[in-house]
Every structure is written in C-alpha cells, then in structure tokens.
Amino acid sequence: MPENEIENILKNANIIDIISSYIPLTQKGKNYFGVCPFHEDHSPSMSVSSEKQIYKCFSCGAAGNVFTFVKDYENVSFPEAVRIVAEKIGLTYHGSTKTKTTTNFKTEYEIMSLATKFYQNNLNTKEGLKAREYLQKRSMDLNIINEFSIGLALNSKDSLNNLLINKNYSSKMLEDLGLIVRHGANIYDTFQNRIIFPIHDLDGNPIGFTGRIYENIDQAKYLNSKESNIFKKGQILFNYHRAKNEIKKLKEIIIVEGNMDAIRLYASGIKNVIALMGTSLTKEQVTLIKNFRSKIILMFDNDNAGEIATFQNGNILEENNLNPYVVRLSDVKDPDEYILKYGVEALKTNIHKPISFLDFKLNYLKKDKDLNNTSDLVSYIRSVTYNLKNLDDLTKEITLKKISDTYHLPLDTLTKELNKINKNVNTKKESIAPPPINLSKYDQASQSILYYMLNDSIYIERFQKELGYFTKKKYRQISNEIIYYYETYHEINIASFIAYIEGKDNIYDDVINIIRNPKIKDLNIANFLDYINVCQKEMQKEEIKIIKEQINNELDEAKKIALVEKLINLKKDV
Secondary structure, three states: OOOOHHHHHHHHOOOOHHHHHOOOOOOEOOOOEEEEOOOOOOOOOOEEEEEOEEEOOOOOOOOOHHHHHHHHHOOHHHHHHHHHHHHHHHHOOOOOOOOOHHHHHHHHHHHHOOOOOOOOHHHHHHHHHHHHHHHHHOOOHHHHHHHHEEEEEOOOOHHHHHHHHHOOOOHHHHHHHEEEEEEOOOOEOOOOOEEEEEEOOOOOOOOEEEEEEOOOEEEEEEEEEEOOOOOOOHHHOHHHHHHHHHHHHHHHEEOOOHHHHHHHHHOOOOOEEEOOOOOOOHHHHHHHHOOOOOOEEEEEEOOOHHHHHHHHHHHHHHHHHOOOOOOOOOOOOOOHHHHHHHOOOHHHHHHHHHEHHHHHHHHHOOOOOOOOOHHHHHHHOOOHHHHHHOHHHHHHHHHHHHHHHHHHOOOHHHHHHHHHHHHHHHHHHHHHHOOOOOHHHHHHHHHHHHHHHHHHHHHHHHHHHOOOOOOOHHHHHHHHHHHHHHHHHOOHHHHHHHHHHHOOOHHHHHHHHHHOOOOOOOOOHHHHHHHHHHHHHHHHHHHHHHHHHHHHOOHHHHHHHHHHHHHHHHHHHH
C-alpha cells in the first residue's frame, strides 16, 4: 500500500466527520466530545481534536488517528480501515486489503484447501450417493452444499493420505494437522465414511473439519479435527468469516450451539449467525463478540444441556459488561429443526422478541425449587442477589423490588443481602487487582519529550540540540523514527505519524500509550527543558556507573586518577 496514498487519504479525511458517522459528537471549545464506544461509557469521555486529527478517551485510554478508530470500531485490519475511510470521503483506494495470515502457514493452508476440495469431489461421485440422499432429506440443497463446501470422507482407510503424500506433503505435517492417525506402522485417514463440514478461521482459511455419520453405524455422531498450529478452537467461532459483515450491518449477532444450526439459519437468509466451538465461550471468543458492539442473542438447543449452556455463556458475557438476550424455542430440539418444522418466518418472530438474560436467569434459578419451602426460597433469593452483582444499580433496584413484591419480603433485607455480596466481590477484586503502574521520573520525562516532539517540530530541533538520544532503547527507537519522519517529510503531524508507524510493532503500542498519558502537560518550552534536564541527569547517572566500573578495572594509576576526577565532576553536576 503506497505511503503517499495513505497520507493523501488521511489529509482529506476529517476525523470529526468520520467519527461522527459512527457516534454522536458535541463541540465544546476547540474539541469535540462523545461517548466512547470502546468501553461501557455512560458520559462523554472521548475527546476528538480537529486540530491534531486524533481522538483520546480519558477513561479507557483509547487513542489514535482516524484509521485507528475505524480499525478498532469496525474490527478490521489497518488496510481495510484505510479502504473504508477512502470510501467515506469519495477517494479511490488502490491498496490491497488481503491479510498476511495466509503467508504464516502457507503450506498448512494449501493442505487444508486440497483436503476440502478432495472431500467435495467425493460427494459428487457414485460412492457419495447415500450421503447426497441424506443431505437432501435434511433439506440441504446444492446451494447450501456449495456455500459451506460440504464434502464426504469415503469409506476408505487412507485415500486422503495417499493423495497428499503423492503431492509431496510430509506425513508428519498431515499428522500434525489431524488429517491422519498412526497405529503402529499403519496410517489411517482421520475421517472415514462421514459427511465433512469445513471449519474456517476468522479470515476464511480452512483450518479443520467436523465429520458427521450419515449411516446407522456404531460410532460417535460427530468427530472434530484435533487442534493444530492453525486450528485453535478457543480463538475462532464457526461461520464468523461469513457472518461478520452482516453482523456489522444489522448490529445484531445470533449465537447458536451447533454448526448445523448456523448453516440452516445462514442458508435461510439469517446471515448474522455464528456457532460455538465448544460448550463455553473463551476469553478470545468473548473479545471477538465484544468488538462487534452489537445486540447479542443466545439461541441454544431446547434441552437441559442447552438451558445450562445459555446460563453459563450468558453469565460469561455479563461478566464482560455485555447484556445478552435469549431465545428459547419449544417443541423441537434445536433451531435447525425449528426452521424445518415451522419455517424461517416463525423463527424470525422469536428472534424479534427475545427475553433479557436477566429474565431468563430469574426463571432458571427457580428450577427444581419449591418456593413455598422456606429453605428453597432462601436459596433462590441468595442465588438471585448473587447474580445481580455485575448489573447496573437501576436494574438491581427494579429486580429487588419485584422480588420484594412477589414474595412479600422487606426491600431493606434484600438490599442488605445484595450489599453483603457486593462487598465480598469488591474485596476479592481488590485482592487480585494488579498494582498500578507508576512511571519513574525518567520515564515520565522521556514520554513527555516524545509527546512534545510529536506535536511540534520546534521540540524535535531542541531535542537534537539539548539531549540527542535516550538511554532507554524503546524511547530511543521512537525518537529515531520521529526524527527520520521529520527529515523525510519536513513536517511533523501526529495523525500522519501514527499511520506511518502502523505495522512497526516494536514502537506502535508505546506511541499510543504516550498519546494517552494523562500526566503530560500542555506544550510549554519551560516544561520541555525541565524534562530534558531530568533525562540529562539520568544520563549522567548512567555515565557515573560506567566510570565506576572503569575505575575498578583500571590498573594504570595515572588513568585511574583521571577517571576519579571525572567522576567527582560528574557527581557535582548531578
């Protein structure tokens, strides 16, 4: 992607216009303010500078230029963010938005793509007739089969292995990818006599398979690929790569339990659907869901396991400051069967009228309890108050009032019970919270100098004249990049510089942290020189250490005396 094209897009994109297309902004003085979309923000804490063309949240620390905002808000790559900004301002974009991920494991992806095509071809052979008939009975037509690259592992012990070995792929790699298994000296295909559903990573690369039996044989119903270098099931969500654009468009995400449910919904026109890759959401999966900033609907199987999964995953989302909704279907096992029995419009009616997770939870906690029994009622009340701990004050108050009215209990008693739980939770949080990071005087001064340099070229020139370099490597690398940028483009612009260092992972995060540092004062030459003085003294201290080592190692008495005199003079300065 040409740097001059990025710079041209950046110069023509007004950050106020771009950010206000996502969130409302209100002008106060020189800057604009809005509710930060990167954390649970209830009052405007994000400041957007028209002059500097950067944004900064004073609560969560989110900061950057227009590309950074779009990248984080849309949950896309940097090139994709540049393309989106270009489209918004009517400029042509010539760069590539292809991700780099395919190059990291190029051979692995090649193998998995070949395996996918091999399984697809098998389905179309005469040996695939029964499998095709099974899919037809499940109302899976050719469009669905092609859309999801559904295939067939033949009733053969090593046909896939033979194909890939003949193409010079190593047996070790095939085993690592979970395509083959060894039993002594024998090698077998992992998947045999099963319908194959490919699993893709976030960018759409095939990374694993689910194999389903289709004949009455005494085997496990489903068989999944083992984890590998490219397949980490806790880091992906089934159908994510297809659903992500529709989720962004509708601002709604439907989470189902099984791959077949996701396929059925997607093929029926409900394309904002993803499926779990296990029983519980992982930290990485929650982050993927959170980044969409969309309404979340949990629609799991209509059985005891599905109810438990709804409760567990709803709590996981709630603990991460998300407010999911729930759809519970009746009279069928899962969403797949519901569509086949009642039609997609009936399912959409349910999706349009979900219940809150709190309402689901209040009913779930009553399960197997006789609320006319004092012991069960006490257990229920304690469960409810405990499960309110992550919710906002208004929701807590309304819920306790409902319980108070329903069971004729004093509101004060319920409030005391909740306060007791909150106190225990807060104490636990405090005990495990990491200590705050306090910057040393040198670190604060160094970051302040770099912040000044990013904002005005006069400070770049004064830095070169008064200090020249930093003793710490990370600050030295940033200052070198700033100076190089200034000497190349004959100006310094903080928004452009952020775009310039995109991809320089060794300094990018540090630069963003400097921008968001709340302790940095307004630009002022007197303050700048104070920071320079702090760094000079630190450099002198470093020099003192070096001279002391030289004195200890020096055998020539005359040279040692000269070093001692130099040390005394340095100590006087410090």
